[in-house]
Amino acid sequence: MALDRKIRYGMVGGGPGAFIGDIHRSAAALDGEMALVAGAFSSDPEKSRRQGRALHLNPDRVYDTYEQMAAREADRPDGIDVVSIVTPNVLHHDVACAFIEKGIHVVCDKPMTTTRADAEVLCRRVEEHDVIFALTHNYAGYPLVKQARALVDQGRLGALRKVVVEYPQGWLNRRLEAEGDKQAAWRTDPETAGAGALADIGTHAEHLVRYVTGLRLERLCADVGTVVEGRAVDDDASILARFEGGVRGLLHCSQVSTGEENNLRLRVYGTEAGLDWRQEDPHRLRLLTDLHGDRPQQVYTHGRASLADSVQPFLRTPQGHPEGFIEAFANIYRPVARTLAARKAGDDPPDWADDYPTVQDGARGVHFVETALESSRRQAWVDASYTPPGA
Amino acid sequence: MALDRKIRYGMVGGGPGAFIGDIHRSAAALDGEMALVAGAFSSDPEKSRRQGRALHLNPDRVYDTYEQMAAREADRPDGIDVVSIVTPNVLHHDVACAFIEKGIHVVCDKPMTTTRADAEVLCRRVEEHDVIFALTHNYAGYPLVKQARALVDQGRLGALRKVVVEYPQGWLNRRLEAEGDKQAAWRTDPETAGAGALADIGTHAEHLVRYVTGLRLERLCADVGTVVEGRAVDDDASILARFEGGVRGLLHCSQVSTGEENNLRLRVYGTEAGLDWRQEDPHRLRLLTDLHGDRPQQVYTHGRASLADSVQPFLRTPQGHPEGFIEAFANIYRPVARTLAARKAGDDPPDWADDYPTVQDGARGVHFVETALESSRRQAWVDASYTPPGA
Amino acid sequence: MALDRKIRYGMVGGGPGAFIGDIHRSAAALDGEMALVAGAFSSDPEKSRRQGRALHLNPDRVYDTYEQMAAREADRPDGIDVVSIVTPNVLHHDVACAFIEKGIHVVCDKPMTTTRADAEVLCRRVEEHDVIFALTHNYAGYPLVKQARALVDQGRLGALRKVVVEYPQGWLNRRLEAEGDKQAAWRTDPETAGAGALADIGTHAEHLVRYVTGLRLERLCADVGTVVEGRAVDDDASILARFEGGVRGLLHCSQVSTGEENNLRLRVYGTEAGLDWRQEDPHRLRLLTDLHGDRPQQVYTHGRASLADSVQPFLRTPQGHPEGFIEAFANIYRPVARTLAARKAGDDPPDWADDYPTVQDGARGVHFVETALESSRRQAWVDASYTPPGA
Amino acid sequence: MALDRKIRYGMVGGGPGAFIGDIHRSAAALDGEMALVAGAFSSDPEKSRRQGRALHLNPDRVYDTYEQMAAREADRPDGIDVVSIVTPNVLHHDVACAFIEKGIHVVCDKPMTTTRADAEVLCRRVEEHDVIFALTHNYAGYPLVKQARALVDQGRLGALRKVVVEYPQGWLNRRLEAEGDKQAAWRTDPETAGAGALADIGTHAEHLVRYVTGLRLERLCADVGTVVEGRAVDDDASILARFEGGVRGLLHCSQVSTGEENNLRLRVYGTEAGLDWRQEDPHRLRLLTDLHGDRPQQVYTHGRASLADSVQPFLRTPQGHPEGFIEAFANIYRPVARTLAARKAGDDPPDWADDYPTVQDGARGVHFVETALESSRRQAWVDASYTPPGA
Secondary structure, three states: OOHHHOEEEEEEEOOOOOHHHHHHHHHHHOOOOEEEEEEEOOOOHHHHHHHHHHOOOOHHHEOOOHHHHHHHHHHOOOOOOEEEEEOOHHHHHHHHHHHHOOOOEEEEOOOOOOOHHHHHHHHHHHHHHOOOEEEOOHHHHOHHHHHHHHHHHOOOOOOEEEEEEEEEOOOOOOOHHHOOOHHHHHHOOHHHHOOOHHHHHHHHHHHHHHHHHOOOEEEEEEEEEOOOOOOOOOOEEEEEEEEHHHOEEEEEEEOOOOOOOOOOEEEEEEOOEEEEEEOOOOOEEEEEEOOOOOOOEEEEEOOOOOOOOOOHHHOOOOOOOOOOHHHHHHHHHHHHHHHHHHHHHOOOOOHHHHOOOOHHHHHHHHHHHHHHHHHHHHOOOEEOOOOOOOO | OOHHHOEEEEEEEOOOOOHHHHHHHHHHHOOOOEEEEEEEOOOOHHHHHHHHHHOOOOHHHEOOOHHHHHHHHHHOOOOOOEEEEEOOHHHHHHHHHHHHOOOOEEEEOOOOOOOHHHHHHHHHHHHHHOOOEEEOOHHHHOHHHHHHHHHHHOOOOOOEEEEEEEEEOOOOOOOHHHOOOHHHHHHOOHHHHOOOHHHHHHHHHHHHHHHHHOOOEEEEEEEEEOOOOOOOOOOEEEEEEEEHHHOEEEEEEEOOOOOOOOOOEEEEEEOOEEEEEEOOOOOEEEEEEOOOOOOOEEEEEOOOOOOOOOOHHHOOOOOOOOOOHHHHHHHHHHHHHHHHHHHHHOOOOOHHHHOOOOHHHHHHHHHHHHHHHHHHHHOOOEEOOOOOOOO | OOHHHOEEEEEEEOOOOOHHHHHHHHHHHOOOOEEEEEEEOOOOHHHHHHHHHHOOOOHHHEOOOHHHHHHHHHHOOOOOOEEEEEOOHHHHHHHHHHHHOOOOEEEEOOOOOOOHHHHHHHHHHHHHHOOOEEEOOHHHHOHHHHHHHHHHHOOOOOOEEEEEEEEEOOOOOOOHHHOOOHHHHHHOOHHHHOOOHHHHHHHHHHHHHHHHHOOOEEEEEEEEEOOOOOOOOOOEEEEEEEEHHHOEEEEEEEOOOOOOOOOOEEEEEEOOEEEEEEOOOOOEEEEEEOOOOOOOEEEEEOOOOOOOOOOHHHOOOOOOOOOOHHHHHHHHHHHHHHHHHHHHHOOOOOHHHHOOOOHHHHHHHHHHHHHHHHHHHHOOOEEOOOOOOOO | OOHHHOEEEEEEEOOOOOHHHHHHHHHHHOOOOEEEEEEEOOOOHHHHHHHHHHOOOOHHHEOOOHHHHHHHHHHOOOOOOEEEEEOOHHHHHHHHHHHHOOOOEEEEOOOOOOOHHHHHHHHHHHHHHOOOEEEOOHHHHOHHHHHHHHHHHOOOOOOEEEEEEEEEOOOOOOOHHHOOOHHHHHHOOHHHHOOOHHHHHHHHHHHHHHHHHOOOEEEEEEEEEOOOOOOOOOOEEEEEEEEHHHOEEEEEEEOOOOOOOOOOEEEEEEOOEEEEEEOOOOOEEEEEEOOOOOOOEEEEEOOOOOOOOOOHHHOOOOOOOOOOHHHHHHHHHHHHHHHHHHHHHOOOOOHHHHOOOOHHHHHHHHHHHHHHHHHHHHOOOEEOOOOOOOO
């Protein structure tokens, strides 16, 4: 295998037992265009080395710290092209800066940072060093989400009027973080996660709306709270929203909705039609046609010729062959890999290769979290408009 | 046919072409226990008579006005036992009072009145005259809604934490009221309807929560608006809510969600489980079991032995034989008819015969509408607690 | 109430506790166009009288025998216009003949008779006496089934190629007939029911295919059996079929498919599209568009303007307001009542008033049962073509 | 990357544009345990080399013929451990033999061979050379299919009574093979594919039944045909079946069911419960509980703690994070890779590592195709019992 032909990547975080590290690695591996060649998988060097062995890495390229990794990989002729950052949220900023400064591209998990100030620093660094920065709002990777975006773009919904996005989960319906669950522990610790449900899943919901509709948030009124006694972060949020042009919105997310699995859902209504997509049934997109017209409801399905041209580059299977969460995740990696491969070859990347969430998306997400928390504290509507650096 | 053995009822409203009048008549007819024998079907006497003929009524018992009807029926030895009021909302109060004062029982469409003052008058009149007053919040008539209530009562959800209720429709996505649509015309005219979406369908949503959970509303923050230009009433509302015990809630309803049909849905989450019911698929109720437990999700279905005892009296068909909107509506009439039949026979009605929405439910609904409108005007959280007379 | 203006009907069978009698009565009552005025509800005169009282009938018109009822009602100036026959299958023929000979119209439950010879007698009697004979293959009454038929008629499927119809139930998965269940007892007794699952539900499936596609059966190969030990009739059947024009088919039905409720489903595939309808979700009809075309899948829903003109007369509610089993049943009664009302008034009935299953449909169903049983006995393909008298 | 630590595999077939080659490569890559290092991707050496370059392979290990590849890889110290065979069906036998004889393990696409004689040769060769042979009946890789098997094993269905398996597709509803579609061309050419729908998808259905229930087929009666004029192989089949113990069965598959995508579905009914799984909604498994019991229907969902222990090793994501077709495919590769890794390390593979379809499964599939074709030709029931060599 001629590794020099593949895009070389390294990983920071994703040590033994980390769910999201596995997902990133599977997503990066899926298309055979990227090879994992380096890593600093844990703040515990022994764990990092153990993970390196499990992943069949060259021990020389398994590092004790991300700083070391950034420095040494930058010096190698066969150093990594891109780094995947899958640490707890609080570290994203520092890790990203370390690699960006070396001119190494970044794929970063969400939420991007734990403060807006950090997010804005990242926006500027990305611009200064002209690197690619992709944020893994992976739900934007689903082909039917891209189809939803295409329908809006084509004007099939008419003028937009209302957006309802929701993201109920139930896995934190009790205080798991006090029972030794590591996932729960870092995600509910303000020191490592920043905020709770709002940061972890609310930002996905916020991004999904923006990705599909392009609408900018203007005002919001939030009710954010902690339902499970003793928890240190928010675990439930309901938010009234107004977007540009007076479009009305509603966003709610929860990690204490007992029995809900991962039920992200987006509905958008316009003057001519509505649309409805649900992550637990991601192969289908319902187009809600006008009751007064002569067309029945429509259901777009994965892999069909009826999907828009902009969706086709993100399909791996034909109709009736479900793609899932990992493939959607891989659809964030795919345009990054394609762009880097094109650059290496001195070619222009294809049009669709800029279809991934950016550092500005990340800043908007962090701003959204801060604004919602402020609104909830004040129990009032607040201004939510925002333009991040570089947007 | 020995009509004297059936419960005799009359109708006010429900003239030619009125959708809801047909539904009430079908619902009342379904069990063969009630006979329509009188009516004042329209404010236009000619239309009233035409409808009387179409319904095969004795012309002597088709009246020009409801006042006339109340007076004459009260005087007849074979006069009506109960009146169904299906006029535009603004008339409910006056019509109901006319019959209550004659000791005639009432089945009334919702919303009960257009002002809280009127609603409270009705509460008092019902008490004074000791009549039955049933409000047709027909969605409470679905057997699987009753099963949801039973699951909450049995503690299967544990302590309640969150409620999400929504009611999107799309039929008013354009200004139908300006195109000669009579339904749309009276439902969007403040003179006849009072309020818009909030009154017409928001009250159904509000009642459904109360019916299933028993929770009292304490505070709310509403965003109510008119999306279709030129419309005189609200057509979209999103509401953050808090119920007693700190239970969080979210209620949204809309008549401009293009492509949505009649998509009332209720989700309730407790410490132990959640539940999910949807009016467009009314034969099923999902019980969302705790992710950490060893039980898969459960789906209760219509007509099964696994439904609670309290549900069984409201079933007409066995498993797999769908009952629908009319049958749910008939489940408001059924306990009324059974109660009246028992009284006539000098018997005690069965336990389940008090399972219908009451005049106090109506007052709570009207109070909810007024409170939401006030909150939206003030763009602020407001107190929403309320105890109607007689509660 | 001017009863003389309604269509007067009587009932044979449908005594206390009989499920299907209740359904017929609710179905006939739903539109307010028919009045039940007479009955011979049981072979036990005491039970018949008890049922008459429960139904508020005039005791003079509650009869000890159906012969007595036919004779006396025929003599009354206000005698019944039509009789509903809801007895066990074996009696359908004799009861129907008794009324037909008096010129009284018939609504008869299915299967029409227990022998083809009896069925053919009925075909001839109906012709001789020029009465209306409607067979309650109630599933043909669902609006979305009528929409399926309209799509086939309009050529939306292209040339038909394949039909799959199935009807799994699970209620007879054990020997209920030996546990005192009366429904199970008569339906599994060859003396009262004729055959088992094939007659009880297989005939519904067979009719549904014919109703939607118009295809005539030509050949079949059946595997019919009794799964539950000790049962006296068939309870499971799988049948390979060929229709005219070489259209391939598959029909299976079962009453021992544990956990299945009433899961009748029809799929039809043509050169251009397919369709899929399921009785447990009757408000929707899926149109499976060609994978190679640019149209996504379509879903027709109840009450929409997009339904065909031929469907509209059979709707009672607008979009999103589910109609169910009883309403579908009532859609067999509706055209009968409308036809009789038109005749009484000297008018022509509307076009749609001949849309109900006929005596010839009944004969085809009985022939189908006999042919399938013969094929299964011989374990061979057999000729299944058939033209009943009068067809 | 220390490739020597990964399982090294090569591929035969899977040249440019071949759908199934991509799927195999993605599936093998997903877990990071296997590395593609060699290939003979096409019978056209130029195409093979082109594909090798696209896959970043060392040109020395891209071969002109599979014979050459088998010989040279067997000679290399770092030669492949296992070969993936994804050629047209007719080549599977010869290619597999070439590698088996060198002691190289095999993952082979289905159907295994085009004749039973070839299949039996393979059974013997596998035994003689003691290699692993895994057949990619990938649908057995879905976690919820494994859960179905676990429920049967645990006796949750009671004694089995009936099986219904179906596999409708619509992509060959016209003569694509005459329009330049390469997929269609080889799959409908008897020279390359052997049989048509029966071989391509009927064998998946047949295997799925066996995998979940363990039942052996005893007799069958098939109606197999060619619906699209001019096509050289079967494209539609319906089959009555009997399994051991008198269990009744029905299997149908089609590639001309217009509008169907890839709608494989399995239902199994026992004395105590039924189960229902559908490939287009693979994250859920319905357990149809007995109507007479007090338990509602159950829905097992992907990733839940409620799944059986035997399912857990095949999950990559937690609840609500859909896995799809590629992950199911990867679940055939996973136990192969794990077994080989254990052997290399001198360890015992885990218990679950023998959970993949074997060479005997392949022989049974080929026998099933031949038997069904014979039954259809004779239009008769035929004996379908069979024990392949080594079973």
